[in-house]
Amino acid sequence: MRKLRLGTRGSVLALWQAEYIKAQLQSKYHDIDIELVIVKTKGDKILNAPLAAIGGKGLFTKELEEMILCNHIDIAVHSLKDVPVDMLDGLKIAAFSKRDDVRDAFLSDKYPNLESLPHGARVGTTSLRRTMQLKNIRCDLDTQSLRGNVQTRLKKLKNGDFDAIILAMAGVNRLDLYQHVKYIMPLDSSIMIPAMGQAALAVQCKNNCSLLEFLAVLNDEHTACEVLCERAFMRVLGGGCQVPIGVNAVLKGAMLEVSAVVGVCDGSLMLRKSLVGKKAEYEKTGVLLAEEMIACGAKEILQKAQMINLSTLL
Numbered sequence: 001m002r003k004l005r006l007g008t009r010g011s012v013l014a015l016w017q018a019e020y021i022k023a024q025l026q027s028k029y030h031d032i033d034i035e036l037v038i039v040k041t042k043g044d045k046i047l048n049a050p051l052a053a054i055g056g057k058g059l060f061t062k063e064l065e066e067m068i069l070c071n072h073i074d075i076a077v078h079s080l081k082d083v084p085v086d087m088l089d090g091l092k093i094a095a096f097s098k099r100d101d102v103r104d105a106f107l108s109d110k111y112p113n114l115e116s117l118p119h120g121a122r123v124g125t126t127s128l129r130r131t132m133q134l135k136n137i138r139c140d141l142d143t144q145s146l147r148g149n150v151q152t153r154l155k156k157l158k159n160g161d162f163d164a165i166i167l168a169m170a171g172v173n174r175l176d177l178y179q180h181v182k183y184i185m186p187l188d189s190s191i192m193i194p195a196m197g198q199a200a201l202a203v204q205c206k207n208n209c210s211l212l213e214f215l216a217v218l219n220d221e222h223t224a225c226e227v228l229c230e231r232a233f234m235r236v237l238g239g240g241c242q243v244p245i246g247v248n249a250v251l252k253g254a255m256l257e258v259s260a261v262v263g264v265c266d267g268s269l270m271l272r273k274s275l276v277g278k279k280a281e282y283e284k285t286g287v288l289l290a291e292e293m294i295a296c297g298a299k300e301i302l303q304k305a306q307m308i309n310l311s312t313l314l
Helices: 012-028 062-069 128-137 150-158 169-174 211-218 221-237 279-295 298-313
Strands: 002-008 032-038 075-079 091-096 104-108 122-125 142-145 164-168 183-187 201-206 245-252 255-263 270-278
Touching: 002 012, 002 062, 012 032, 012 075, 012 150, 012 169, 012 201, 012 211, 062 075, 062 091, 062 201, 091 211, 091 221, 104 150, 104 169, 122 128, 122 150, 128 142, 128 245, 128 255, 128 270, 150 164, 164 169, 201 211, 221 245, 221 255, 221 279, 221 298, 245 279, 255 279, 255 298, 270 279, 279 298
Parallel strands: 002 032, 002 075, 122 142, 122 164
Antiparallel strands: 075 201, 091 201, 104 164, 104 183, 245 255, 255 270
């Protein structure tokens, strides 16, 4: 029997994701024993500061990646949106799972949707990308940092710390949060462009190892085209969790439409663009959109956003 050590974060959502990949593998390979190894990352340990304040790449992945390289685990399962486009040397994403609902979600026990929130309502989110787009829609909203796992965030909503919170629809679906929150409303991607790789899982292992072919059965080609386009966009544009960037590619037959947004956190300055390319040229399409946005001043906007973020943290 082949044994495999699968590394994962310890939150309820991360464990759901790890168990999902474990089940997928065991359905393909009946003679396999998979052990879950729970790892605490920097992003899990530091909960008293916004993500932008602790900065850096790989806040939720680095420890898992180092464990692969040190042979303490064989593979790691990540939320793809947490995986930097430039990974540690010697690592590779062996498979992208089939994407769930890519949209963000509005959750509240008092108000049915974003439009019904009162003036100055407190909205919790960890994401600068979400904050930017929320403030662009409703500049009156009081957006506040909301850290912790999904259960912690829900507790703060229930306790009245927030009038509403924003989560990913994929997490809502995976944890079946409909029984816990009165109002859950998806936010259309035309209103709030998702994060790179949102709703997809990444299965990571060492590069040039026998596991690459073994794990390839998990790969969803449709999802891979979309997320590799998004990652190509991010690689050219740069940025990370310290600046507000959204990008979402949608594959429709032989064509791929990718939309992106950059801006500053208060929503007062935003640049949005879309581009359609061929499925076979998914990475090229992401690169071309990034170059178009750079030509329209995206780099300068992101520099301004980063300066504003730094000034608010000092």
